[in-house]
Amino acid sequence: MTALNLATQNGLRPEAAEIATSPLAIRGLTVSYGEKPAIFSVDMTIRPGSMTAIIGPNGAGKSTLLKAALGIIRPLSGQTTVFGRPLDTQRARIAYVPQRASVDWDFPTTVLDVVLMGLYRELGLLRLVRSSHRKTATDALRRVGMADFADRQIGQLSGGQQQRVFLARALAQGADLYLLDEPFAGVDAATEKAIIAVLKSLKADGKTVVAVHHDLATVEQYFDHAFLINVRPVAEGTVAEAFTAESLQAAYGGRLATAQIDRLSQAG
Amino acid sequence: MLFEALTLQLGYNATLVAIGAMLLGISAGATGTFLFLRKRALVSDAISHATLPGIGLAFIVMVWLGMDGRSLPGLLIGSALSAWIGLLCVQWLTGGTRLSEDSAIGAVLSVFFGAGIVLLTVIQGMSAGRQAGLDSLLLGSTAGMLFSDAVLIAGGGALVLMLTLLLRRPMSLVAFDSDFAAASGLNVPRIDLATMGLVLAVTVVGLKIVGLILIVALLIIPPVTARFWTERTEHVWLIAGALGGASGYIGAAISASAPALPTGPIIVLVAFAFFAVSLLFSPARGVLSSVLRHRQYQRRVHLRQGLLALAQGQPIYEGYTLRLLQREGLARPDGVATGDGQARAAKALLDEKRWEILRGLQAHEATAARYDGLTGLETILTEDQLRDLDTRIAAPREIAP
Numbered sequence: 244m245t246a247l248n249l250a251t252q253n254g255l256r257p258e259a260a261e262i263a264t265s266p267l268a269i270r271g272l273t274v275s276y277g278e279k280p281a282i283f284s285v286d287m288t289i290r291p292g293s294m295t296a297i298i299g300p301n302g303a304g305k306s307t308l309l310k311a312a313l314g315i316i317r318p319l320s321g322q323t324t325v326f327g328r329p330l331d332t333q334r335a336r337i338a339y340v341p342q343r344a345s346v347d348w349d350f351p352t353t354v355l356d357v358v359l360m361g362l363y364r365e366l367g368l369l370r371l372v373r374s375s376h377r378k379t380a381t382d383a384l385r386r387v388g389m390a391d392f393a394d395r396q397i398g399q400l401s402g403g404q405q406q407r408v409f410l411a412r413a414l415a416q417g418a419d420l421y422l423l424d425e426p427f428a429g430v431d432a433a434t435e436k437a438i439i440a441v442l443k444s445l446k447a448d449g450k451t452v453v454a455v456h457h458d459l460a461t462v463e464q465y466f467d468h469a470f471l472i473n474v475r476p477v478a479e480g481t482v483a484e485a486f487t488a489e490s491l492q493a494a495y496g497g498r499l500a501t502a503q504i505d506r507l508s509q510a511g
Numbered sequence: 512m513l514f515e516a517l518t519l520q521l522g523y524n525a526t527l528v529a530i531g532a533m534l535l536g537i538s539a540g541a542t543g544t545f546l547f548l549r550k551r552a553l554v555s556d557a558i559s560h561a562t563l564p565g566i567g568l569a570f571i572v573m574v575w576l577g578m579d580g581r582s583l584p585g586l587l588i589g590s591a592l593s594a595w596i597g598l599l600c601v602q603w604l605t606g607g608t609r610l611s612e613d614s615a616i617g618a619v620l621s622v623f624f625g626a627g628i629v630l631l632t633v634i635q636g637m638s639a640g641r642q643a644g645l646d647s648l649l650l651g652s653t654a655g656m657l658f659s660d661a662v663l664i665a666g667g668g669a670l671v672l673m674l675t676l677l678l679r680r681p682m683s684l685v686a687f688d689s690d691f692a693a694a695s696g697l698n699v700p701r702i703d704l705a706t707m708g709l710v711l712a713v714t715v716v717g718l719k720i721v722g723l724i725l726i727v728a729l730l731i732i733p734p735v736t737a738r739f740w741t742e743r744t745e746h747v748w749l750i751a752g753a754l755g756g757a758s759g760y761i762g763a764a765i766s767a768s769a770p771a772l773p774t775g776p777i778i779v780l781v782a783f784a785f786f787a788v789s790l791l792f793s794p795a796r797g798v799l800s801s802v803l804r805h806r807q808y809q810r811r812v813h814l815r816q817g818l819l820a821l822a823q824g825q826p827i828y829e830g831y832t833l834r835l836l837q838r839e840g841l842a843r844p845d846g847v848a849t850g851d852g853q854a855r856a857a858k859a860l861l862d863e864k865r866w867e868i869l870r871g872l873q874a875h876e877a878t879a880a881r882y883d884g885l886t887g888l889e890t891i892l893t894e895d896q897l898r899d900l901d902t903r904i905a906a907p908r909e910i911a912p
Contacts, residue, residue, distance in 0.1 A: 310690065313693070313694045314693065314694075315690050315693040315694055331696065334694075334695060334696035335696075337694065339690070339691060339694035339695075341688060341690040341691055341694075345688070345690055346687060346688045347550075347687075350548070350686070350687050350744075351548075351738060351741060351742050351743055351744050351746075351747050352683075352687060352742070352743060352744050353742065353743060356743065356744070357687075360684055360687070360688070360691070363680065363681075363684055363692075363695055363697075364695060364696065366680065367680075368677055368678070368680055368681070369677070396742040398742075401880065412691075422694075431876070431877070431880060432876055433876055433877045
């Protein structure tokens with residue numbers, strides 16, 4: 244909040260000041276496949292140092308929101324600023340963890356080589372991989388408990404191990420903003436615990452974490468902020484602020500039983 | 512004859528062709544690797560067929576300008592331009608319309624090839640075109656290769672190889688995880704276009720030796736073959752380059768060693784021979800080893816099931832299981848366990864009981880995921896953990912209050 248106060252003192256409007264300090268601020272983002280929008284005119288302002296869950300039903304546009312924010316798919320309209328600056332000048336400060344199922348795990352590569360991909364911006368076309376780079380990659384693997392698997396072919400990993408390798412690749416980037424797409428989808432309970440421990444340690448180091456999340460029951464336990472979306476943005480704020488009976492009803496419609504809504508909104 | 516050919520003693524033309532084919536093979540194998548890893552192998556087929564109208568038009572333009580219509584550099588420039596247009600058509604049809612990539616490839620490939628054949632037929636009728644011999648570029652023809660042609664092919668191949676090596680890191684990254692690559696700031700469409708541009712260059716350079724119809728084989732077969740032998744991207748393109756080079760060299764030598772053996776098709780057949788051997792005999796991914804592994808696994812499962820049946824005094828119905836038990840000296844022909852069999856059966860039952868307990872314990876969740884019905888827990892747990900587990904087997908089950 245001090246940064247925000249500083250920015251307002253410098254004469255910026257509160258909204259502009261918020262964008263200037265936000266690790267990820269999105270304004271008017273619309274993505275459309277054909278003529279049906281996947282997300283429509285979404286504003287989202289991520290608080291610095293927060294852990295935010297992007298929540299919504301299937302087909303609500305959660306993954307699309309992340310991909311469009313990062314320019315992986317081209318939005319119809321809207322813009323992204325990262326730490327108050329244009330996206331493309333801040334790429335080095337962003338680590339993205341795609342959905343595990345989005346790649347072919349029979350690809351001929353090893354665990355260590357995947358993590359080294361996180362150092363692409365540093366290595367570029369020609370720089371040789373040095374022992375310092377390998378150490379960065381191995382340290383990242385150690386943080387997710389996968390150091391013993393460095394030389395394995397990625398096809399031999401279980402789903403949970405694959406997800407940890409993806410997280411290690413993001414850690415190797417040494418970024419300030421971490422964006423994860425469904426990091427807990429189809430992983431075992433041990434991996435889920437390991438991942439959330441790493442994410443919380445990132446937050447403790449002052450980094451910002453944003454994750455697309457599916458499981459309403461664990462939002463409160465894992466995250467401090469939530470962004471509810473169903474094509475249109477529905478609610479934003481701390482988990483308690485975002486999880487009201489009205490907003491859950493608005494995001495999920497008839498898909499949640501009244502009892503569930505009561506439980507979730509009271510928990511918040 | 513073949514030995515002389517392989518040692519480059521068959522004269523000037525054969526030597527030129529062999530060295531040219533080897534360089535072409537190396538660059539085709541290495542470049543094709545990234546096409547194969549990106550799972551867009553067939554785009555190269557559209558590119559190669561799209562060269563044909565350019566060849567025809569280049570000939571007509573050169574004759575019209577009063578030059579020799581058969582000059583190789585001119586034909587290659589024409590073919591590259593029309594292949595580039597064909598490639599852009601595939602890209603646009605895939606990205607800009609609802610057509611899938613395979614339909615787009617089919618459409619572009621056939622239309623460009625058809626147009627090219629029409630042009631070639633027209634040229635046949637032109638007075639200047641009677642001896643054009645442009646159709647030799649369909650399947651390649653090395654008979655009258657000039658030294659300058661060989662230099663062009665070798666130089667072009669070497670340049671493509673260098674560019675491929677320069678771009679290998681972004682190309683692998685895009686092939687494995689294009690979303691991550693885009694998030695890291697890489698321009699994915701531009702890198703894809705660069706990959707395709709390199710493939711186009713290999714195709715054009717290879718027209719003289721293997722021709723446009725068979726170049727796809729030289730781009731795809733070596734990396735597919737290499738994949739049988741390694742699990743690392745860096746090794747795939749190294750092996751693919753080596754195999755492509757060897758195929759080019761050996762194929763050219765074989766075709767030079769006997770009259771009337773076409774160079775391009777023989778090169779492709781040599782590449783295929785490498786592929787066939789790898790498909791059958793690769794230790795990690797080959798057909799033979801996977802059949803053997805499967806058989807061995809099946810055997811272990813049957814043996815285990817048989818032992819569990821013996822331990823619990825159940826009848827064994829499957830003949831294969833019974834034969835296995837007999838062969839191992841674990842059961843008599845009438846299905847009764849031998850002394851050895853009784854001991855092994857008791858151990859198998861103990862393993863199952865231990866696993867059953869372990870899979871019910873929260874603390875062993877990670878270990879529980881490794882259950883395969885075959886492995887004994889003593890290979891996974893420490894002695895203390897095992898002892899703790901065994902006390903739970905002996906103790907009566909706790910009943911939740």
